[in-house]
Amino acid sequence: MSNKQLHPAPGKMFYHNAEFMESDAGRPIRFLSEFFAPQQIFAQEEIKNTIVFFGSARTLPPSEIAKRKKKCKDKKELDRLNRLAKVAQSYDDARELGARLGRWANKHHKGYAVMTGGGPGIMEAGNRGASDVGTPSIGLNIKLPFEQHCNPYLDDPLNLQFRYFFIRKYWFLKMARVLVVFPGGFGTLDEMFEMLTLIQTDKYAQRMPVVIYNSKFWKKALNWEFFAETGMINKEDLNLFKFCDTVDEAYDFITKKLDEQDEDFITFTWKHDEDDKIAKKTTKKKK
Secondary structure, eight states: EEEEEOOTTTTSSSGGOOOOOOOTTTTTHHHHHHHHHHHHHHHTTTOOOEEEEETTTOOOOOHHHHHHHHOOOOOHHHHHHHHHHHHHHHHHHHHHHHHHHHHHHHHHHHHHOEOOOOSOOOOOOOOHHHHTTTTTTEEEEOSSSOOOOOOTTTTTEEEESOOOHHHHHHHHHHHHEEEEEEEEEEEEEHHHHHHHHHTTTTSSTTTEEEEEEEEEHHHHOOOOOHHHTTSSSGGGGSSEEEESSSSHHHHHHHHHHHHHHHHTTOSSSSOOHHHHHHHHHHHHOOO
């Protein structure tokens, strides 16, 4: 706890004291505000289901890379652009997939929206695709010292700002019905593996389609089979997701899975009453 003295704000409610709200003592209130405020916003906007896109903030579309390379005279920047060019197609694919899934969602009228981290790169592409076809476009922005800024394809009421990663992750998962993971770095890995851990441990719905897009990138970045070969995961855990390399393949897989889900599809699988039933059965067996 910080020893910094808090200056009173005479005549003001404590929650109107900006110094208190930004202090260590005010942190629990900041937590609660990020937990509760989005729920009211989503309810007002009639958002019930989300199609979530994860991927790098650094990704640029092929056309933008070609444009920048023509004008570039800096060797380091040119090298960076050449490296980004290896996965640049992901931007265009994410935009197209966002638009196609958006059209699917528009026809089903079940409160669907496309949700991303709200920043540039793949996040921008997914939101842009949704915006192209008039599907609600959500951005869960995070306060960072670099890279993160709001992309221009977010619906104003759905452009949300977070301070805490763990609460932001909660909202990524809360209404998720689909997850698509495009090439990315540490942040994308963190988000993807947290989701897969929740599915693997049966904390999250087994029926939710998870697409890992661009198998060439992901299989070179990670030796997935080696996890199973060394017993770190079960071989069946590799079936918790599907590698896809084209928009058609991803779209067909996702929409087929969504069409199989019923109206009462529940994201979180375990309920308190189910836990109680399991506990009672375990107790009876011991007796």
